[in-house]
Structure formats: structure tokens, C-alpha cells
Amino acid sequence: MTLRRAHRAREDVNPYIAVADTALNVVLVMVFFVGALTAIGRVSWEDVRYKEAQQAFEASLRRLVEPARRPILTPGKNDPPGTQRWRFRTAQLFTPNTAELTPDGRATLLRFARVLRENQDKWRRIRIEGHTVRTTRNDRWEEATNRAAAVARLLVNEGKVAPWFLTTAGRGGQDPLAHLAPDDPAQARIEVVLEYAGQAADGGSGR
Template identity: 35%
Template sequence: MALSPRGAGNRFSATIWPGFVDAMTALLMVLMFVLTIFMVVQSVLRDTITTQDSELDALSTQLAGLAEALALEQARASDLEGRLTGAEALVATLGADLAASRARIGEYEAQVAGLLAARAADAAAQAELQARLQGSEADLAALTLALDESRRKAEETLTLLAAAEAARRELEGAATQKSTDEERLAALLALAEQKLSQERLVSAEGARKLALLNEQIAALRAQLGALQAVLDESAARDKAAKVQIEALGAQLNTALAQVAAEQRKRADLEEAERKRLELETKDLARYRSEFFGRMSELLAGREGVQVVGDRFVFSSEVLFAPASADLAPEGRAQIARVAALLTELAGQIPPEIDWVIRVDGHTDSTPLSGTGLYADNWELSQARALSVVRYMTGSLGFPPARLAATGFGEYRPVTPENTPEARAQNRRIELKLTER
């Protein structure tokens, strides 16, 4: 009975263990499956991230390219704006270039003249340097000959010294053998020593002269080198001057051609303008003739109004009261007739003719009191002319751009006489058809 519980436990253990192993196996399989899924997902995510990074890099590259293209387009636009500004500035300066080209022509001519003068001076200096060079070469040749002569004399002196030394040695040897000739040999020895001393002095003088000749030759060679450098520099300047003269000549020809073209163009424009002005003058003269012809017919027999040349004259007594600038009724009527005729004539004048009716006010030389509305005759004449103009524009509807009011005071008299009749003639209003 005691063995029964232990057997039951063994049976329970034997029953649990396979299940546990199966559970662990299933758990391991699940873990392996989860790890496998995780690895697959991680691989897929890595590939996706790598692909997205590649796409992002490509997009960044495209964005950089687009930014660079945008910068290039902006730079191109800025360059085009700068070129446009430069072109406008160039167009603005073309007119100034013509005047500058004329000034440059004078400068080129002065420079050419200066270069020619400098070239002539360089040629003279070059000739002088060549003459000095030839003289220096002759001096060098003479010094070379003198040096050769000095060397020859030095060699002869050295030969004599060697012979004297040999003779002295022979005399010394002979003195040991022949005692009877000692006095003669001593005399000969003294003579030889004297000659030797003289030859040494001559040799020293020759050496000094030789050194001096060498110094002179070196100085002459340096001078020749300097002269040659000056000649080379002069030749280079001459060549540069020739090139500059050719360049200035080409620029001068170009400038002359431009000036000639501009002068021809200006002459053509002036001729066209002259012809146009002649035509306009003829047309205006024709209209003026027609105008004054009809005005003469219109004003014939009217007191205080007359046609004088290319203008018609109103007496101030007809238009204004004394010392007044207000138009009288009779003056308004006469101005209205003239304005109607002018309006009819204005419709016939071509628009290209810039015409104007000038209203001139004149007074006599009698000074005003200065206490009235006008300080002097000048103000009175101006006020009367302006009164006529304002009446024509305000009441009669005449174009203001075709009218001009001027006052001359007493400074444009018809007659200088100081009589009542003359003063009456000088007090007037004149209307003249003219160009602006």
C-alpha cells in the first residue's frame, strides 16, 4: 500500500513530460517563425528604406539640378537685364560718341604728329649713336694695336732680361776660372745689372701701361654695350612707334569715316528739314496771303483798323478806353469778326504747320501817373494784349494754344515823332499770323 502513491507520481510524470516537450517544441517553432517573420520584415523594411533613400537621393539630385537651373536662369535673366541696360546706355552714349570721335580725331592727329617728331628725333639720336659707335670701334682697334705693341715690347724686354741673366751667370762662372779678368767681368756684371734694372723698370712701365690699356678696353667695351643697348631700345621704340602710328592711322581713318557718315546723315536730315520748312513756309505764306487778303476785304473802310504788311493793326482808341485794358463793345465786335475769319482759316491750315496768332500790345511814350491800375506803359500794353487773348479764348472759343500775348510798351513805335497824330498811331494792337 505504501508503494501506490509513488507509482501514481511516476505515471503522472511520465504523462506530463511529453506534453511539456511538445509545448516547448511548439513554443520554439513559434519563436522561430516569429524570428523568421521578423527577419523577413526587417529585410523588406531595409530594402524599402534603401529604395526610399535612393529615391530621396535622386530627388535631392533633381532638386539640386533644378535649383542650379533656376540659378542659371536667374543669372541669365540678370545678364539679359544688364545687357539691356548696357544697350540702353550704349544707345544713349552713341550721340556723345560722335562728338568724342571728333575730339579723338584731333587727339590722334596730335599724337601722330608727336610720334612722327619723336621718330625723327630717335632717328637723329640713332644716327649719332651709330657715329659714336663707329668712333668707339676705331678707338678700340687703335687701343688693341697699342696693346699688341706693348705686349711685343714686353716680350722683347723679357727676352733681354733672360739673356742678361744668362750672361751674368756665364760671367760668374768665368770669374771662378779666370781670376785675371775679374775686374773686367765685374764691370761687365755691373753693366749687366744696370741693364737688368733698366729692363725691369721698362717691364714695370709696360705692365702698368698694359693694365691701363686693359682698363680702357673694359671701359670701351662697357660703353659699346651701353651704346648697343641704347640702339636696341631705340629700335624697339621705333618699331613700337610704327605699330602705334599704324594703329592710330587705322583709328583715325575709322573716326573720319564715322564723322563723314554722320556729316552726310546730318546733311541729309538738314536738307530734308530745310525742304520741309520751305514747304511749310510757302504754305504758311500762302495762307497768310489769303488771310490778309480776306482781312483787307473784311476791314475795308472800317475806321481804326488797317492791314500793314503781314499784320493788321487796330487802333487802341477803337478797342480800349484811355489808360484801360477792358475791351470796348466796338472793339469786341471787331475782334469777333477777326476771330471768326481766323477760325475759318485755321480749319484749312494743315496740322503739320505749327502756326500761332501773336497779339502785340503797343502804347505811346507818354508815361502813366503810376497811381492807377498799371505802373507803366509796359504793363498797360501787356494787359491789353492779354485782354484780347482772353476774350478770344473765353468768349469766342478760339484755341488757346494758337494765341500768344506780348507787350512792347512804347519801345516799338511806328513813328518816333512826338505829335498827337504820331502818338495815336503808336497806340495800337497788332495781330500777326506766324510760326511758333
């Protein structure tokens, strides 16, 4: 009698319940795993979302721009996910103490413009920021603004980047690089900020 009841009990078990329980356990484990990784900063779903486009852009940059001309990827303190900052030293682009691009600077930016064109399906907006070395007298905003505008004009007029994708900003000496001394000449730079396609329009405004 006992064996018969046990056999009947096994037959009465609904197999769908077991499957549902297993699936629920798997989901819970995955949620816990992802939550744990995100909590310790190893996974950002927003970063993963743009990672493929960013990697493709970086690969094009390595292929089309030789190391001596290549800008440096510089994370911004408050940049939203889907943003990349590419930093050019002004000594790499401009005649000293002017907003006049050198022949080598023009060639460097035209190579960069080619990378932008080849990857125009990946980004949706470009912001060009001019930064200067801050002095005790002022932030040299005019110099920063004029240099940013010079880069934008070259990208549009000769680099064939559509102008409606670009904005410019003269940041002056407001945002020095933390790893350099405030008066280090390398503080003077141009940063090209790319916002990738799919990024929220109000996702952030820089550092």
C-alpha cells in the same frame, strides 16, 4: 568721198547728247533768271511759299470785316517770311486809358476771330502785342500787357480760338512806328502777329 564722210558724221551724232545740252542750257537760263530776280529783291521763295495762304486770309478779312473795323497790314522790320502783322488802333478797341474793351471793340475783334477760325488750317501761331505811346517817365508796359491779355481772352473765350495757339507780349513804347511821331496817339495799338503753317519754329521773334 567728202560727202560720204559728212553724211556718216551726221549719222554718228548721238541725239541724246543734243537733248542733254539743250536741257542743261534751259536749266542754266532759269537759274540765272531766278537768281537775278532774287538779287534785286523781286522774288523771295519764302514769300512765294506763303503767299497763297496769306492772300486767302486777306480775302476772308475783306469779306467778313467791313473797312471801318478792318485792321491794317503792317510789315515788321525783322519778321521772318510767313508772318503777317495786323494792326488795330487802341482807340478802335479800348476805353481811353484803360484795358477795358468797348462794345464796338469787342465786335471788331469777334469779326477778326471768325476770320481766324475760317483760316485755322493756314496759320500755326498767333502773338498778340500791346504797344503804347512812350512817355518821358516810362514805357507803360503794364498797360500794354493788360491790353494784349484782354484781346487774347476775348479771342479765346468768345471768339473760340484755341488758347494754345496764342501768346501775348507787352511791348510798351519800345517799338514806335517809324512813320508817326513818337508821341502820336496812334502809336498806341494792338498788333496781331500771325505765323503761317510750315514756317520754321525758330524763324524769328518780331521786329
